[in-house]
Amino acid sequence: MSLALTDLCRYPIVQAPMAGGASRPGLVAAVAEAGGLGFLAAGYKTADGMYEEIREMRRASVRPFGVNLFMPQPAVADPSAVEVYRHQLAGEATWYETPLGDPDACGDDGYEAKVAILLDDPVPVVSFTFGCPAREVLEAFAAAGTLTVVTVTSAQEARNARWAGAGALCVQGVEAGGHQSTHHDDPQGGLTGTGLLSLIAQVRESVALPLVATGGLMRGSQITAVLAAGADAAQLGTAFLACPESGAHPLHKQALTDPLFVTTALTRAFSGRPARGLVNRFVREHGPYAPAAYPQIHQVTGPLRREAARTGDAQGMALWAGQGHRMAREMPAGELVGLLAAEMEAARAAVNVRSAP
Template sequence: MVAASVSSVLPRAFSELVEHPVLQAPMAGGVSGPDLAAAVSEAGGLGCLAAGYKTPEAMYEEIRQVRRLTARPFGVNVFLPQRSAVDAAVVEAYREQLADEARWYGVELGDAGGGTDDAYDGKLAILFEDPVPVVSFHFGCPSPRVLERLARLGTFTIVTATTVAEARDVQAAGAHAVCVQGVEAGGHQGSHRDDVRADAPGSGVGLLTLVTQVKEAVRLPIVAAGGLMRGGQIAAVLAAGASAAQLGTAFLATPESGAHVLHKRALTDPLFTHTELTRAFSGRPARGLVNRFVREHGPYAPAAYPQVHHVTSGLRKAAARAGEAQGMALWAGQGHRLARELPAARLVEVLVAELSVAREGMAQRGGAGEGRA
């Protein structure tokens, strides 16, 4: 590998990094690939590759593909290793519960011991040797040593946080920005520790409240994530103190997205009425459309990530091959019904236009209020 030309001068603000305050969320499982990331970056946002569940070699090949498609900044998202002890007995009990699913689809359940570090060190080695403009982290906070080394290489770092305490840890570790993820967000919650109490009804903090709390607690630039589908919502989180907005479900329906066609259709299918956080597919809380699999297995799924993810891998793939959305992991945020089937670049344009209109409206209302005072 030959080191890429990444500037050693780090941007001081997102406005120096990208033209528009719109980041495309890194959605693992094949959704956020080179085509999507490059299209968003070319449109003036920040596209992001999802390295989660990929080998270091596959991540590197996707980085090369993005570089062939765009010269603009892009990001790579990395999962932190999972160190929590898992009770093998509860995982085995869940395997037994899934036995009928496996027989139905004619597949074997996966090996729960498939690894817990997601090849973290190997991916970091590549990102150290061949730096990219932005690296973000999920499921924890990297060590100060890792963040410092990336900074020396000219890489801007972002770490996800779901609480004020986690945001403080991100700042203390030396990240350049914090991605504040509200409970509305689709896919996996990026909490630093998997707290089973987070499964209680009504747990989790909404995005606007969390952005406001974090803004008062840390000095880092904030990327707001969770249920954002329209430019007016982006305007709201920017007004609340965020520097940029990260959208995932909004980009899931684009033609450049690698999501399964059934997943894309389900976002606006009346059959799927709502989302909820579930451990059914991975063993960690993740928000998705409620289908048969979630209803039947969600209440019993243990807190065991990534062991449950490995166990259900074959089931999820078999359901997709069979065209059965009721057995697939249909990750989606609470705003999924607002999904638009637009090309990614066009979606960025629409979001930016909506953001501009919303800001103008805020300014006009503010001016009217001053006139009445």
């Protein structure tokens, strides 16, 4: 790990920021106290809501932690395509007895206000999803003593982030659960991506910045593998979803290892942006028709997702999960960090034995 990252945590284990409630302060504090680096997710929260979680985290632990921000998204949606998809979802609105959301009630996720708070009262790390901030923003964070991490899905995005002044990169492979953090969502681009190991190699040859690897990682042996491939740390999201400190819905936690959900897929069905989740009825029926329209589709489906969760219908929920979801282990987050660290040591020892003369 780089010197800056080494100073932040005992182990090269990062708990991913999972927007929507999973990455609550209790989870972040437990990871931090166990020697990892935890992240609060500011996405979908107000600026005041973000700051209250920061205050709660500081009351729970004195260990370093990070905050993740969503970048404002350009207007790429075709209004007619959004309206066609709304008509397709009319049956869902009838089934759940709730109106569809307003696609225009989106805004910029309070980005400017959140940046202002984090510059006024700095935290150790700030990461960014769905794009790269302007150079002056990254320079302001650096001046405040905050390490900045830009999430990238290609070597070109990595080069752009380096040019803008990012302190580190989170390299996201296509195996990752939740939204793919492409900087530009191409409506004609399809639902594809690059595998994590290949992406680490491509980015490592393109830029000389600390790399945090993420995408389908569930075991310490996998962390050891991405470190050997050139990463400085590993970020895990799905692995922490099943922890009792996670704020994920109980049905979401259960679905990770439920035989009913056998695979994941990239889909625009719930948000209009490519995101990996467990394949359920909603994904099968609506995924093929969902347009590239984030956050408009996220707003439209919001009431449906909330009502599905309220009524206990996992077939209508956005069950974000990485490709390794069946390997999820239900245990306290601190114990999981310790187990991952032990598995890393065991994997290193096994390599040393095999390579001994």
